[in-house]
Amino acid sequence: MSLYLCADCGGSKTSVVICDAQGKVVGRALGGPSNFAYLSLDAFLSAVEEAVTSALKIAASSLPSANLAILPPPGETPFAAAWFGVSGVDSPAAIATITPELSKLLKIPAGPRLAIANDTHLLAAPVRQHGDISHAVAVISGTGSIAVSFRETETGLEELGRIGGWGWMLGDEGGGFSVGRETIRHILLEHDKSSVTGEKVKSVLQDRVLARFGVTDVMELLTIIHIQDPQSGVVLPQSAPLHLSQRREKRLSDLCPLVFTAAFEDGDPLALTILKSAAAQLTEEIAVLLGDGSGRTVKPQDAVISFGGSLAGIEAYRQIILDGLAQMGHVFRYVSFVDDAAATGATGLVAAHVKP
Incomplete structure (x- = not known):
């Protein structure tokens, strides 16, 4: 099973969207605040785990799989790739701190399949909608x-x-x-x-x-x-x-x-x-x-x-x-408002990782 996860981690809430390999949203959920600059590492990870687990439970209802909603996954990870846009992650040191923890949580090795950046990166996606x-x-x-x-x-x-x-x-x-x-x-x-x-x-x-x-x-x-x-x-x-x-x-x-x-x-x-x-x-x-x-x-x-x-x-x-x-x-030239950054990121992950 190949799932693509995007998490928009902000000061008010954590928004998680999971897509399948066809780009269809199969699970989404909200969790508590997860601005990394304001929280301890444990509190940040707790908010992320809560939201991801809730989204996985919804995904499990349409994609039946044993233990799909357990983190870390007990067997092979269902995630092909994940993208975290995290408010308060503003330095290589911050990224280096949370990368191994998120890697362990999702069982995705650190590298190209696990993207971690400031949450503004999720908003840059509209540039790809305009060819000029x-x-x-x-x-x-x-x-x-x-x-x-x-x-x-x-x-x-x-x-x-x-x-x-x-x-x-x-x-x-x-x-x-x-x-x-x-x-x-x-x-x-x-x-x-x-x-x-x-x-x-x-x-x-x-x-x-x-x-x-x-x-x-x-x-x-x-x-x-x-x-x-x-x-x-x-x-x-x-x-x-x-x-x-x-x-x-x-x-x-x-x-x-x-x-x-x-x-x-x-x-x-x-x-x-x-x-x-x-x-x-x-x-x-x-x-x-x-x-x-x-x-x-x-x-x-x-x-x-x-x-x-x-x-x-x-x-x-x-x-x-x-x-x-x-x-x-x-x-x-163009003005855009992204009202669902997590969904935009998740579908973007599919486009980047799935060969047409």
Whole structure:
């Protein structure tokens, strides 16, 4: 049995898709977060094993095989190849750390059958759908953010440059944490301005943020945002506010739905300003990769920009990013959104490994 597995490992979830040799999806499943930069090796492997096992169970229902859903496989591996796109895997050392563990888990030897790279590599696939270009810029805006440029060569995708992907403490501009941070910053800034002008801020978003944290004074947000992370093993009472059980970065990134709803459904000016501010930070990073095509720069007119991630999946937000790039003179020939990177990767594996 020859199965082809692709895992999209991100900060919010692990998405696994398994295809057969004909490129048909026979199993798919979701697991918990698997950003390698945020987790221990054991926690990362646990999330991957959970998602892969669940996908194998589904595959077993259409492809009956003894012990198909057991990892590591007790006999010969059913996997012909696997591709892992892992958020937080940004160095050869990180790849070297997880490669033997994933090899052991799937019983695939390290080498060409087991591809491990940053999750942006999964988004570069659309370059192969257009015969008139050979360059792609992959942009992830989800829990975190990163932009990577690629060139299609005879031997596969060559990474040209990258910007971002540094995690919430150092970057992730235009991602979930960035939007949450900008939300609190703008609410505090407007409050500070009103102390001078005497003009009260009227904002649907501000009201909802205050209500979410159970406060009525904007300045109380400072205390809530800076409360230390919950201690391991400490059980809070059921009546405790949600934010007390959240890590600080999660308190901020979880504000995203409030911001997007206020901006695009309620037309709240403050919410729209916040999204434009966050998007502008990501736009400036993407622009670092662009140029006239000389050296390792990408000429947008001869390339595809491919988006992924939950925030980039919202068309209105994606358009803000594209509009910002256009104002800089960067207009791409093609624009793509990959809403199922794991499936794209799995079918790509089949195309690369199965002779027609």
